[in-house]
Amino acid sequence: MPENSGRQGGGVEGALSYSDFRFRPARIKKVVAESPKVKSFYLEVREGELPRPGQFYMVWLPGHEEVPMSASDAGADFIRITVSREGETTAQFHRLRRGDSLFLRGPFGNGFSLEGKSFLLVSGGYGAAPLIFAAKEISRAGGRCTYLSGAKNRSELLFLGELRRLGVEPLVATEDGSAGHRGLVTDLVDAVLPRGKYQRVLTCGPELMMYEVVKRAVGQGIKVQASLERYMKCGFGLCGSCVLDPAGLRVCCDGPVFDGELLLKTDFGKRRREASGAGVSL
Amino acid sequence: MKLGIRLGRMRMRNPTMLASGILCNGSLLKRAAVEGGAGAVVTKSLTREVREGYPTPVVVGVDCGVINAVGLANQGFASYLSEDLPLAKEGRVPVIVSVAAGRVEEFEEICVRAEEAGADAVELNLSCPHVEGHGMEVGADPAAVSRIVKDLAGVMKIPVHVKLGLSDRMIESAVAAEAAGAEAVVAINTIRAMAIDVDARRPVLTNVYGGLSGPAIHPIALRCVFELYRELSIPVIGCGGVSDWRTALDFLMAGASAVQVGSALAVRGIGIFREIEEGIRRYLVKNKFSSVKEVIGIAHGVKR
Numbered sequence A: 001m002p003e004n005s006g007r008q009g010g011g012v013e014g015a016l017s018y019s020d021f022r023f024r025p026a027r028i029k030k031v032v033a034e035s036p037k038v039k040s041f042y043l044e045v046r047e048g049e050l051p052r053p054g055q056f057y058m059v060w061l062p063g064h065e066e067v068p069m070s071a072s073d074a075g076a077d078f079i080r081i082t083v084s085r086e087g088e089t090t091a092q093f094h095r096l097r098r099g100d101s102l103f104l105r106g107p108f109g110n111g112f113s114l115e116g117k118s119f120l121l122v123s124g125g126y127g128a129a130p131l132i133f134a135a136k137e138i139s140r141a142g143g144r145c146t147y148l149s150g151a152k153n154r155s156e157l158l159f160l161g162e163l164r165r166l167g168v169e170p171l172v173a174t175e176d177g178s179a180g181h182r183g184l185v186t187d188l189v190d191a192v193l194p195r196g197k198y199q200r201v202l203t204c205g206p207e208l209m210m211y212e213v214v215k216r217a218v219g220q221g222i223k224v225q226a227s228l229e230r231y232m233k234c235g236f237g238l239c240g241s242c243v244l245d246p247a248g249l250r251v252c253c254d255g256p257v258f259d260g261e262l263l264l265k266t267d268f269g270k271r272r273r274e275a276s277g278a279g280v281s282l
Numbered sequence B: 001m002k003l004g005i006r007l008g009r010m011r012m013r014n015p016t017m018l019a020s021g022i023l024c025n026g027s028l029l030k031r032a033a034v035e036g037g038a039g040a041v042v043t044k045s046l047t048r049e050v051r052e053g054y055p056t057p058v059v060v061g062v063d064c065g066v067i068n069a070v071g072l073a074n075q076g077f078a079s080y081l082s083e084d085l086p087l088a089k090e091g092r093v094p095v096i097v098s099v100a101a102g103r104v105e106e107f108e109e110i111c112v113r114a115e116e117a118g119a120d121a122v123e124l125n126l127s128c129p130h131v132e133g134h135g136m137e138v139g140a141d142p143a144a145v146s147r148i149v150k151d152l153a154g155v156m157k158i159p160v161h162v163k164l165g166l167s168d169r170m171i172e173s174a175v176a177a178e179a180a181g182a183e184a185v186v187a188i189n190t191i192r193a194m195a196i197d198v199d200a201r202r203p204v205l206t207n208v209y210g211g212l213s214g215p216a217i218h219p220i221a222l223r224c225v226f227e228l229y230r231e232l233s234i235p236v237i238g239c240g241g242v243s244d245w246r247t248a249l250d251f252l253m254a255g256a257s258a259v260q261v262g263s264a265l266a267v268r269g270i271g272i273f274r275e276i277e278e279g280i281r282r283y284l285v286k287n288k289f290s291s292v293k294e295v296i297g298i299a300h301g302v303k304r
Helices: A088-094 A125-140 A160-165 A185-192 A207-219 B026-034 B077-083 B085-089 B104-117 B142-155 B170-180 B215-231 B245-254 B264-268 B272-286
Strands: A024-033 A038-044 A056-060 A066-074 A078-084 A101-108 A118-124 A144-151 A171-174 A200-204 A223-227 A257-259 A271-273 A279-281 B005-007 B010-012 B016-018 B040-042 B059-062 B065-068 B095-099 B121-125 B160-164 B184-187 B191-193 B210-213 B236-239 B256-261
Touching: A038 A088, A038 A101, A056 A078, A066 A101, A066 A125, A078 A088, A078 A125, A118 A125, A118 A185, A118 A207, A125 A144, A125 A160, A125 A200, A144 A160, A144 A185, A171 A185, A185 A207, A200 A207, A207 A223, B005 B256, B016 B026, B016 B272, B026 B040, B026 B085, B065 B215, B077 B085, B077 B104, B085 B095, B095 B104, B104 B121, B104 B142, B121 B142, B142 B160, B142 B170, B160 B170, B170 B184, B170 B215, B184 B215, B210 B215, B215 B236, B215 B245, B236 B245, B245 B256, B245 B272, B256 B272, B264 B272
Parallel strands: A118 A144, A118 A200, A144 A171, A200 A223, B016 B040, B016 B256, B040 B095, B095 B121, B121 B160, B160 B184, B184 B236, B236 B256
Antiparallel strands: A024 A038, A024 A101, A038 A078, A056 A066, A056 A101, A066 A078, A223 A257, A271 A279, B005 B010, B059 B065, B065 B210, B191 B210
16 A cells, blocks of 8 residues: 555545535636746635645636646645646646636645655656655755656756755756756666665656656665556546556555555556546556 | 345345445455455446546535536446456455446347356446436336346346436336346435536536435435335345445345445545444444344334
8 A cells, every 4th residue: 555545545534525525716826837838827725725745636627627736836825736738628727817717626645755864856747746846845854855857858847947946956858958968867867876875766757757767766675656647537536547457546545646666566657547447558 | 243145146245335336447346345345346337338438527526425427437348347357356245247228238238248257246227317318217217127127137147236216216117127037126326416616607517417426315315225125025225325334224224135335435435344344243233133134124113
């Protein structure tokens, strides 16, 4: 089981009620263009608890679909979600401005376990969203982190300025060589992992990238946690859409953050299920 | 104290079942049995074709329950039976395959294949409240119920269960199902409902209408089970708003031989089956019953 059990699952926390699964409106306070494809939305939250790094919201724009989105930051009176324009729904999100509203359910899921002092964070593409939030929490708690950031090109690297303001110098890889190392972020992992004396590796990004990161960390006996993305319908453990087989782990409430050793016993990196439930190879 | 029961020809180690459409996939059905302690598990409703279901939002919480319009999403029966059913069976409790179809021949094709694939029973979903031509209107038509069940009972070796929804003709349909050879009736399905978000000023579910489940519907389901117990001699399975051992036990007292659990997993977790089993066991011991069978139908006052 995941180290850090979600809000559902076991009834231990017991405080959940059905009204936790209804939507509440969140007004957009600020929109920031992070890259040509990615925008961050700062949302005013009036009620409900603040998220931990790695937790997510089901975000609905009435008239369009509802999609799961990781929190990329949170403060006393705001949460931030970071949206990559990937399809019709996210394109509609990108048209929103300050004063508009999104509708949220959540936060759901377990979040990263941030015990320890020395972390390696490995981000690919918009997988940076939960990791920048984790980097902030780690810094706040006095931990150290190395941050590896991979993207297709320079313009798609996310949150570099924010990391520097935290005192973290990101190491960068781009597939076209427009910034940093030319190649994959996993090349950087190979370079730094053996020398770093890291207690934990956190990763989020394309699943095949995370699979490589998890294999390397597990191979060297370092605790690794990956934050997964899956097609989700309910977000709170009922529908089974986001299951990892054959362990029967639900990304929405047993995750979305899983221990790497556990993931290697599942179809992580190999297969996922579509909206119908049909399995497709990655 | 053993809590084992018999449901027609099917034996269960306890009277709790995972309801159809919850957890859904083979590996999670196994988890409901192994980790959760369910006495039996029911698959999601399988159809002949692949169904993507409706676009999200398809599930939303309300004050005392959940409304969903998933839209019978499934990968098609053939794929489910070959990939998911074997995993579900690793849970080593009866696996009941739920089937949704529009026509008698489709029901027959899917049910026969489910039996060949190792299903312990089939549950005919004659009560989906949010997909046209796939449920509610069939379950509310005793002649149609009779036709479908008679056809299947003639060809199936494994038990045929019929899941009925709330309708004016539920009792008639259940009686027709029994006469046609059904071995159990499951009552009830979700109740057609909707949610409007006052800030968004529109219906929440993409499909507008969905099915309400959870504590809100339990007293209605309880009444249905109570009435069905009076009219039927085959076992009744209570479904609707079971959230703890009390709401499971009142179903048994109304006459259910077993109960199905769904929405409560969202708030209580997968371990709810064992919680219910233990709660009922404590009750039985404390009140000096010698088996769970003694409380089935006890609220009717007379022994059957």
